[in-house]
Amino acid sequence: MQLRVRSITYLAEAINGYELVDPRGRDLPRFEAGAHIELRVGGFLRQYSLWNDPAERRRYCIAVLRESESQGGSQYLHETVRAGDLVEVSMPRNNFPLDATAARHLLIAGGIGIAPIISMISELRRRHAEFEVHYCTRSPEKTAFRGELEPLVGEQRLQFHHDGGNPAHGLDIAAALRDPVPGTHLYYCGPAPLMAAAAQAAVEWPPGTVHCEYFTTAQERILGDDRPFRVSSQEAAAIMRSRSERRSSVSCSVAASPSGLPVNWAIAALASPPILPANPITATRSWKGTGANATC
Secondary structure (H helix, E strand, O other), X not given: XXXXXXXXXXXXXXXXXXXEEOOOXXXXXXXXXXXXXXXXXXXXXXXXEEXXXXXXXXXXXXXXXXXXXXXXXXXXXXXXXXXXXXXXXXXXXXXXXXXXXXXXXXXXXXXXXXXXXXXXXXXHHHHOOOEEEEEXXXXXXXXXXXXXXXXXHXXXXXXXXXXXXXXXXXXOHHHHXXXXXOOEEEEEEOOHHHHHHHHHHOOOOOOXXXXXXOOOOOOEEOOOOOOOOEXXXXXXXXXXXXXXXOOOOOOXXXXXXXXXXXXXXXXXXXXOOOOOOOOOOOOOOEOXXXXXXXXX
């Protein structure tokens, strides 16, 4: 579907927010917290999480980090797309949903990985659910939605962690995930080091309580009839264990593009540290289900 860029806002250093609406002012298809859309811009197909309140029907909001070495989607959005432009957008899809059975929700976001977490916060507040958020960034200047999230600090529901570029000075993920409170579900999204640390720290959590979404800065160029790779995973038969003696059992189904290029990295992404291919693709891993790829 074609949507119009109604506004572009500055969210943080190198991060813009894009508000997408129907050109005729009609309601948009509903979406759930954690959902993403695919956006076709400048000959690229990228996936972006929706960060606005799922109760809203008149707009989709995404946050886009301008990658320093980007030659694709993020560069085009930041440098070329302007308010009033029309863009091609897919229907919302959700591979990173909140679990309705959870008694408590622990959410960890790193950098632009805050996007789906923001939407989750809106939904959890509406449900009057118990939740706690850890938001990790390099500095306050690189922290999107800082003003909107400040009230949660006073409510003791959110902590900012600024590491200055050194993860050792940020959130102690191992300590934060040690001895989970019964009924708690974990959700995390962020850059590769955070994902690896959280996966390792959560190996002893009960099956079905750990949910995550991977993302990468790789761009998928649309060439002719090509489509982006999609990687999905079945619920883990065993949560990933220590590198030396335990491994997760994850069944992955892969649908390659029409070009027939092989894909075999979903399992490698579960290693600690993660093993990435020469040309990584975007993937989603959720212990609770399968689905299309998504970008935080």
